[in-house]
Amino acid sequence: MLGIYSFQKFSSLDFPGRLAAIVWFSGCNMRCSYCYNKDVVFGKKQIEEEEFLEFLKKRIGLLDGVSFTGGCPTMYPNLIDFAKKIKNMGFEIKLDTNGINFEVIKEMVEKNLVDYIALDFKAPKEKFYEITKNKHYEKFEKTFDYLIEADVEFEVRTTVHTDLLDENDINKIIDVLSKKGYKGTYYLQNYFETDKETIGNLPHQKRKLDISKINKLIPVEFRNF
Numbered sequence: 183m184l185g186i187y188s189f190q191k192f193s194s195l196d197f198p199g200r201l202a203a204i205v206w207f208s209g210c211n212m213r214c215s216y217c218y219n220k221d222v223v224f225g226k227k228q229i230e231e232e233e234f235l236e237f238l239k240k241r242i243g244l245l246d247g248v249s250f251t252g253g254c255p256t257m258y259p260n261l262i263d264f265a266k267k268i269k270n271m272g273f274e275i276k277l278d279t280n281g282i283n284f285e286v287i288k289e290m291v292e293k294n295l296v297d298y299i300a301l302d303f304k305a306p307k308e309k310f311y312e313i314t315k316n317k318h319y320e321k322f323e324k325t326f327d328y329l330i331e332a333d334v335e336f337e338v339r340t341t342v343h344t345d346l347l348d349e350n351d352i353n354k355i356i357d358v359l360s361k362k363g364y365k366g367t368y369y370l371q372n373y374f375e376t377d378k379e380t381i382g383n384l385p386h387q388k389r390k391l392d393i394s395k396i397n398k399l400i401p402v403e404f405r406n407f
């Protein structure tokens with residue numbers, strides 16, 4: 183059964199401007215080659231909701247929010263109810279998502295159950311399946327188009343492993359963001375080198391992205407380059 187895999191007490195970095203607890207949800211509808219969270223992606227529920235909610239009750243006034251990550255949190259069947267309980271305690275919620283489960287994301291936005299969304303733009307359309315093993319680029323695109331119009335703060339980000347994505351691919355993504363009227367900052371995250379086995383058994387990157395070749399049509403920030 184999918185559910186909470188683990189949680190961490192707080193982080194000042196993960197949820198911009200807020201001190202937040204982080205909850206990892208098991209399960210994912212992608213199989214990204216560079217993913218080193220295999221335990222979470224293929225994992226089952228390890229922790230009951232109540233255990234986390236009890237923990238959170240004791241942090242009212244000490245933490246600002248809760249960051250939902252994974253896996254992909256939208257895979258959790260009880261996400262909406264769980265988010266309501268957290269919001270009712272006065273906490274803000276950040277959602278990390280790959281954007282495939284459009285209906286869940288829309289419901290969270292419409293019911294004011296999410297305050298900030300970090301949306302992964304995994305790859306340009308022609309490389310989307312190769313990198314994620316998910317065929318539904320159009321579902322990601324639907325979520326993105328919806329968030330452009332919706333009244334919720336969100337960021338778009340891409341993890342870069344240069345064996346998978348090069349400067350040309352990134353510039354294609356920037357083109358899409360620019361044409362669709364994305365007004366925020368686009369975050370490029372350098373792949374975190376680890377000795378953990380990745381889903382695609384990827385080796386370490388042979389080179390870093392050449393930042394000078396990245397188009398500056400929109401504001402771009404580089405994390406860990």
Ligand code: SF4
Pocket residue numbers: 210211212213214216217218219223252253254280
């Ligand atoms: S990196 Fe890919 S496979 Fe891993 S949790 Fe994120 S979306 Fe799922």
